[in-house]
Each structure stands twice: as structure tokens, then as C-alpha cells.
Amino acid sequence: MSTAPVVQASGLGLRYGTRTDLFADVSLQVGQREIVCLLGGSGCGKSTLLRVLGRLEAGASAQARGEVLFLGSPLHAPHPRAALVFQQPSLLPWLDAARNVGFGLDFASQPPIARAALRQRVHDALEAVGLAGQGGLYPAELSGGMAQRVALARALAREPQLLLADEPFSALDAITRADMQELLVELVHRWQTAVLLVTHDIDEAIAVGDRILLMGAQPGQPAGIVREWNVGITRPREAHPAAITALRLDILAALQGVRHTVSLPNSERLTA
């Protein structure tokens, strides 16, 4: 990686109350214009790790350890240039799409922004996700894919240098999902964002990821990053089916050694 990492975490760990550590010794970094995908069984702590990285509250009994550097400085609280996207779009139903995208941008905790600049940001973000001119629609008038685009636009309007995305496309149909994956790669390349994307879908990780991390745990042990792949398949990736298949098989084999259940196509479903 030629540039300094946007986010660099070392020795991250988390424990709920007096339970065994959920994960420990997690170190990772994501660079500008890089998409790192995080795969791992259900319950191994991926969403919690994302919250710890973004310095969001992980629950009253959570005790987090380790250091997060954001653009070289220690991060102790959520940063306005680090945005999150979740599986559910979580739009406010009483605000139209444009107001949802702009919501919170003028809060006191955010960098000051003039009204016209805010309008422009919202416009640009909606345009980037293919919803130009549709900002007046309310959440109830949006399809699932459109709502997820609005959620992505809401993150982009923060002009994030880091995007933490937790299974953002998992509720979408296959076609919409492929469109959104393509859109994400295009936006990351255009806006130079660093992305950490949690997914259960190996094919999604191979389609969008520059690197893939596998999180897992041995029984009774805290989870950690157990494998890492550099994808290294030039885009468009679908032009390299043999390389995709080889990587896919390698990831599947590694998943056999991970304890928890992982969502795979039915023919390949693994159980703990």
C-alpha cells in the first residue's frame, strides 16, 4: 500500500461483563481506495468489531481494549469522516430521501456547514447513488434497493474517508445486490474511501474486496483474524472465472476450520 492507512487498529479485544473475550488481539488496517471484506461465522463478533473500530457504544457491559488510529491519530469517539452503513437502511419515515441524507449534517457535533453547501452535498450524494431528482420521495415510497441507496448516500454525504459497512446488501435481491456492489467499487475508487465491509457472502467478498479477512475462533477461545487473502484479480473480475473459482475454494476450505455457521449457497452450507 503506497499511502498511510486510513484506519489502523492494533490489539483490539472485547469482553461483555465477566464472559470470555468475544475477540482478542485483532489488528488490521485499511488504506485509501481499499475495500477490505470481513467474513466469519454468525456470532463471532464481526458487527461488534465494526462498532469498536468506529468507537460506537458496544453495550453497557462491553469492555474494549486496543488502539484505533484514524488518519494517524488515536480515535476515542465516533468521527464525522467515518461513516457506517447497516443491513437495514434505518431511514426516518417522516423525512423524505433528501432530508434523510442530510439529517445530522448540521448538528453541532459535525463540522460547520453552510445551508447551500449542505444542499449541494445531499444533491451530489443522491446523484452518486443514481437517485438524482428523487430526493422528494419518502421511505414508504422506496423499494428496498432504493432505500439502501439512500442509506449509502447518507453515508457518502459525510464525505467519509472511512466507510464501515455491516452486511449492507444482504437484504437485497441478487440483481440489485450486484448493482450495489458495482456501485460501491465505483464510488470507492472515485472518492478514495477506505472500506471495511462485513459480509456473509464469499462471492460478494471476491467481487468487491481487495483483501479478505476471515474472523473465527476455536471452541472456548476468543475470535481473531485467522486468515487473510489478497484478492489480486484484475477488474472486471468476472473475466477471470478460473481465478475466482480457485480463491472461492480456498476460502471455503478455510471456512471448514471455523467453528460457527456461515451463510453459503445451500449446496455448500456449513454448520458448526
Ligand SMILES: Nc1ncnc2c1ncn2[C@@H]1O[C@H](COP(=O)(O)OP(=O)(O)OP(=O)(O)O)[C@@H](O)[C@H]1O
Ligand atoms: N450488548 C451485548 N451484550 C452482551 N452480549 C452481546 C451484546 N452485543 C452482542 N453480544 C454478543 O456478542 C456476540 C457477537 O455478536 P455480533 O453481533 O458482533 O456477531 P456477528 O459476527 O456480527 O454475527 P452475525 O454474523 O450473526 O451478524 C453474540 O454472541 C452476541 O450475543
Ligand SMILES: [Mg+2]
Ligand atoms: Mg453482525
